[in-house]
Amino acid sequence: MDMKVSKKKLGLKEKYQHMTRGLGWETTYQSMDEVFPYAKYEGIKIHDWDKWEDPFRLTMDSYWKYQAEKERKFYAIIDAHAQNNGHLSVTDARYINAVKLFLNGISPLEYMAHRGFAHAGRQFPGVGPRVACLMQSLDEIRHAQTQIHSLSNYNKYYNGFHEYRHMLERVWYLSVPRSFFDDAITAGPFEFMVAIGFSFEYVLTNLLFVPFVSGAAYNGDMGTMTFGFSAQSDEARHMTLGLEVIKFILEQDPDNLPIVQQWIDKWTWRGYRVLTLVGMMMDYMLPKRIMSWKEAWEVYFEENGGALFKDLARYGIRPPKWLDQIEKDKDHISHQAWAVFYNYAAACNFHTWIPTDDEMDWLSQKYPNSFDKYYRPRLEFWREEAKKGNRFYNKTLPMLCQTCQIPMLFTEPGDPTQICYREVDYKDNKYHFCSDGCKEIFEHEPEKYIQSWLPVHQIYQGNCFNEGVDPTAEGFDPLAAVLDYYHLNFGRDNLDFEGSEDQKNFDAWRGMATKNT
Amino acid sequence: MGVAAIKEYTFEPADRLENFHGNQLLYIGWDQHLLFAAPFCLPMPPAMRFGDIVEKVLPGIYGYHPDFAQIDWSKVEWLKSGQPWQADFDKTLAELGLKHKDALRFRTPGLNGIKGSAS
Amino acid sequence: MSKVFIALQTNDDTRSIIQAILADNPHAIANEQPAMVKIDAEGSLVVRRSSIEELIGRDFDLQELHINLISLTGHVDETDDELTLSWNT
Numbered sequence: 001m002d003m004k005v006s007k008k009k010l011g012l013k014e015k016y017q018h019m020t021r022g023l024g025w026e027t028t029y030q031s032m033d034e035v036f037p038y039a040k041y042e043g044i045k046i047h048d049w050d051k052w053e054d055p056f057r058l059t060m061d062s063y064w065k066y067q068a069e070k071e072r073k074f075y076a077i078i079d080a081h082a083q084n085n086g087h088l089s090v091t092d093a094r095y096i097n098a099v100k101l102f103l104n105g106i107s108p109l110e111y112m113a114h115r116g117f118a119h120a121g122r123q124f125p126g127v128g129p130r131v132a133c134l135m136q137s138l139d140e141i142r143h144a145q146t147q148i149h150s151l152s153n154y155n156k157y158y159n160g161f162h163e164y165r166h167m168l169e170r171v172w173y174l175s176v177p178r179s180f181f182d183d184a185i186t187a188g189p190f191e192f193m194v195a196i197g198f199s200f201e202y203v204l205t206n207l208l209f210v211p212f213v214s215g216a217a218y219n220g221d222m223g224t225m226t227f228g229f230s231a232q233s234d235e236a237r238h239m240t241l242g243l244e245v246i247k248f249i250l251e252q253d254p255d256n257l258p259i260v261q262q263w264i265d266k267w268t269w270r271g272y273r274v275l276t277l278v279g280m281m282m283d284y285m286l287p288k289r290i291m292s293w294k295e296a297w298e299v300y301f302e303e304n305g306g307a308l309f310k311d312l313a314r315y316g317i318r319p320p321k322w323l324d325q326i327e328k329d330k331d332h333i334s335h336q337a338w339a340v341f342y343n344y345a346a347a348c349n350f351h352t353w354i355p356t357d358d359e360m361d362w363l364s365q366k367y368p369n370s371f372d373k374y375y376r377p378r379l380e381f382w383r384e385e386a387k388k389g390n391r392f393y394n395k396t397l398p399m400l401c402q403t404c405q406i407p408m409l410f411t412e413p414g415d416p417t418q419i420c421y422r423e424v425d426y427k428d429n430k431y432h433f434c435s436d437g438c439k440e441i442f443e444h445e446p447e448k449y450i451q452s453w454l455p456v457h458q459i460y461q462g463n464c465f466n467e468g469v470d471p472t473a474e475g476f477d478p479l480a481a482v483l484d485y486y487h488l489n490f491g492r493d494n495l496d497f498e499g500s501e502d503q504k505n506f507d508a509w510r511g512m513a514t515k516n517t
Numbered sequence: 518m519g520v521a522a523i524k525e526y527t528f529e530p531a532d533r534l535e536n537f538h539g540n541q542l543l544y545i546g547w548d549q550h551l552l553f554a555a556p557f558c559l560p561m562p563p564a565m566r567f568g569d570i571v572e573k574v575l576p577g578i579y580g581y582h583p584d585f586a587q588i589d590w591s592k593v594e595w596l597k598s599g600q601p602w603q604a605d606f607d608k609t610l611a612e613l614g615l616k617h618k619d620a621l622r623f624r625t626p627g628l629n630g631i632k633g634s635a636s
Numbered sequence: 637m638s639k640v641f642i643a644l645q646t647n648d649d650t651r652s653i654i655q656a657i658l659a660d661n662p663h664a665i666a667n668e669q670p671a672m673v674k675i676d677a678e679g680s681l682v683v684r685r686s687s688i689e690e691l692i693g694r695d696f697d698l699q700e701l702h703i704n705l706i707s708l709t710g711h712v713d714e715t716d717d718e719l720t721l722s723w724n725t
Contacts, residue, residue: 012716041523055712058699066702073703188521206707210643210672217671225671229645229706236705240712290670304709307638311711311723339554378552378636385581396578398555399544399620407555408546417549417635419556421620423598429530430618432544445520450530457532460542460560 016057021050024127038123042188044260045253049126052248055240063135067142070230074146077226082153088513089220091287093158093506094497098285099151099216099224100160100350105177105277106208107147108168110231112181114140116196120189129193129248132241136197139234146230150223157509158502160349163487167349170464171486172397172455173341175405179452180274184267186448191263193245199267199320202242203305205235208278211296215286243308250315257316262444268320269437273404279334280341283363284355292366293334302327322437325413331370332416335363336409339378343394344407346479349488351497354383374416391496395479397456402431402449403438410434426450534617543570543610544620549628549635552582556620567613568606584628594624640681640710640721643674650704656687672706680710680722 010018027035039046080086090096114137121133148164155161168174184195213228246264249256279293291299309319338352345352355363360379363371382392398407412418422433426446433439442449458464462471465481483490492501520526534541541563546556557578561570571590579585595602598620605613615621630636642657644650646668654673658664664677675681688696698719710721 012714037523042521056699056702056714058702062699066699069703191521210674210707214670214672229671232706233645233702233704236708237702239707239709243711303639304641307640307709307723310638314724336551336554339551343554374551374634374636377630377632377634381552381631381636390581392552392581394553396557396559399546399558409555411551417551417630419546419548419551421546421556421599421622423620427530429533430616430620432618432620447526447528448520451528452531454532456558457542460540460558461532461536462538 012057015059016054019059019061020054020128020131022127024125024130032125036123036125038188039125042190042259044190044249044256046126046249047252049124049128051251052126052128052132053244054128054132055244056237058135058237060131060135063138067138067234070233071142071146074226074230078150078153078223081150081223081226085509085513086222087154087157088506088510089222091219093502094285094351094353095219095221095287096154096158096502096506097160097350097352097497098212098281099154099221100158101277101281101285102224103147103151103161104164104167104171104349105174107144107151108164109177109181110140110144110147112185113196114138114144116140116181116185116192119185120192123189129245132244136234136238136241139231139238143227143231143234146227150227153223157505159489159500160351160493160502163349166487170455171349171488172344172347175453175455176277177274179405180270183270183448190249190259193242194249194260194263195267195270197238197242197245199242199264200271201235201238202308203268203301203320204271204275205232205239206300206304207275207296209235210300211291212278212282212286215282215288215290218288218290219286246312246317247315250317261317264317265321265437266441266444269322269435269441270404272326273406273434273438276333276337276406280337283334283366284338284359287359289359289362292363294330294366297330321440322435325435325437328413329410331367332374332411335367335371335375336411339375340398340407340409342382343392344398345496346393346395346490346494347483347486347488349486349493351495351500351502353497354379354386370416386496386498393495397459399432400454400456401434401438402452402454403433403442405452405454406434408432408434532618537617541610541615541617543615544618545570545575546620546622547579548622548624550579550582550584550625550630552631552636553579556622561610563611563615564609566607566609567604567615570610571604571606582630584625584630587628588625592626594626596622596624637679638723639676639678640708640723641674641676642681642683642708642721643672643706644701645704645706646671646673647704649700652691653683653688653701653704656691657681657683660684660687677721680720682721683719685717 117133117137117140121130121137124130151161168178184192209228209232213225216224216228249260282293341348342352360376385392400407408419410420412420420435422439424431424439424443431442459482464485465471466485469481488494497503537560539562540560543559543561544556545559595604644654657675658666661677661681664675664681667674667676685696685698708721710723713720
């Protein structure tokens with residue numbers, strides 16, 4: 001009897017079809033609108049969810065296989081790093097402050113991304129995007145875990161890593177990344193996907209992971225390099241998903257275009273503001289520098305982003321707003337941000353310092369239009385004062401932007417000598433902004449941003465002291481009380497790198513690692 | 518435009534005046550002196566004399582800068598919400614019409630920061 | 637014409653992959669950075685399974701790329717035999 005032998009293995013396309021379709025159904029006990037209550041209120045119109053296609057055509061069985069492989073590689077390296085006292089192979093102990101900032105400011109966002117994608121996946125009526133969101137949600141919790149795990153090796157030896165979870169909701173500067181993600185996760189599922197899937201993952205994460213992580217490798221930090229690249233290997237898939245989201249939404253209905261464009265404008269700007277921290281890490285916190293923030297911006301945003309938006313023009317999408325300002329700012333923001341952290345080093349859970357002479361020369365060379373003229377004089381002044389025992393610690397709380405929550409450190413586009421002030425009156429209250437971008441984002445949804453938990457205002461409202469603390473008592477020290485509330489140890493976690501416990505310990509241990517005495 | 522939401526969405530502002538225990542917030546920035554990396558936020562009683570802020574509060578927050586001691590306060594130019602503003606040291610914040618979360622800037626002509634760099 | 641790129645970790649697994657990509661895309665330029673290689677190409681770039689298999693002497697599933705992939709740009713089109721990155725403009 002002739003029997004047709006069926007093909008042994010399904011092709012990639014067929015397998016993807018089988019494993020991502022026919023998994024959903026039209027509900028009958030409850031209406032689809034009740035089961036998916038967030039699917040329509042944002043105004044996005046979807047006519048055919050089956051048009052969704054994951055370009056990588058990754059299915060859950062392959063997903064587990066490759067992720068398991070990545071984990072094995074990751075833990076092999078992390079173990080080797082720990083067993084070999086890897087923390088002593090970094091260029092110098094100042095570097096460790098960059099990874100403190102990473103653990104405190106970025107890893108918790110990975111966890112929030114996990115929650116966000118789980119939520120968005122649950123809310124989409126289409127099966128294709130739900131599978132993609134599920135994978136991304138799992139990726140994100142893996143990133144949070146691998147980062148925490150990897151950086152816990154540093155926590156054994158250095159200060160400032162110990163309470164990242166507690167600090168996230170309290171410490172002033174951490175309200176910047178936290179509020180960014182809270183803003184995204186409290187939006188609807190489509191806005192979340194455009195915010196995080198597209199604007200953050202596609203347009204901006206390369207700047208975070210690629211040059212910074214390559215920089216970690218360059219500075220001898222195998223642990224960070226490993227979690228960074230391991231995370232980034234998922235990121236390529238996330239970026240592809242982000243681009244697919246945009247194409248899918250735009251192809252479904254012409255009415256979706258203006259909504260998506262507004263989200264792209266908003267989230268590119270919001271993400272760009274958060275990346276100020278990364279700019280500062282690259283220019284000031286890596287003892288061995290790989291590329292400047294400005295160069296990374298040019299490669300990963302201007303070149304790649306330029307190609308992307310040129311491609312999306314066929315849908316009627318234009319490049320994000322305020323790019324002209326961003327173009328001018330790239331010479332300045334990393335220096336301005338470092339100045340803020342240098343000012344407020346007493347209230348930080350990492351150390352700051354004045355760059356060495358060669359580092360300043362590197363900055364002059366990378367920033368010929370700005371560094372010597374505007375930033376070197378202030379760094380040299382601070383250095384002179386510090387030598388005299390008068391290191392500058394700013395003890396007065398700064399004015400914050402209502403939208404991005406960053407201290408108002410940014411200058412007028414085209415005038416680096418003038419702080420940029422913008423304000424809006426809304427329902428008898430005044431609100432202040434660092435930029436036209438942040439102001440316009442507020443004006444679009446004022447009811448959302450009037451709720452901002454601005455750390456400076458919260459301190460003045462008396463909400464940032466431990467229970468039982470009496471701010472009216474005689475001799476009350478507000479800074480000490482706030483640091484207690486943060487669980488930040490004065491003199492260990494904060495202040496200048498010079499003279500810090502981290503500096504002394506690193507020197508002593510490295511000495512022990514290379515000598516017999 | 519409010520916010521896209523599945524039901525009514527209105528909230529009290531987190532920073533309304535009543536939350537500050539009798540103080541109001543006053544923002545203050547010294548133009549061309551970015552050694553202080555951002556303007557300041559100060560909680561002040563509305564009955565505070567403006568001159569007391571300049572004479573008793575500002576030295577504590579700006580005194581680190583060598584330009585500060587050189588300031589001739591009679592020549593200082595004040596701006597409120599970016600517009601020229603007439604200061605009066607003998608009036609209180611309330612009498613000067615300064616409201617909760619008003620932003621003041623001051624300019625000190627001739628004093629342009631460390632080595633003229635606006636620092 | 638816009639550029640696409642693919643960035644891979646520098647390790648033993650990727651040595652042959654990078655070599656295959658460069659052979660299949662004469663217009664591509666490899667840019668070596670600490671611990672990684674970024675391959676830039678005008679217009680489009682193709683990763684071909686058969687070329688990799690020839691170099692490594694075993695079967696290769698293109699999805700194995702995920703293990704060592706760092707980043708990429710452009711529209712992705714993946715089949716069993718090829719992964720193509722391209723821009724439409």
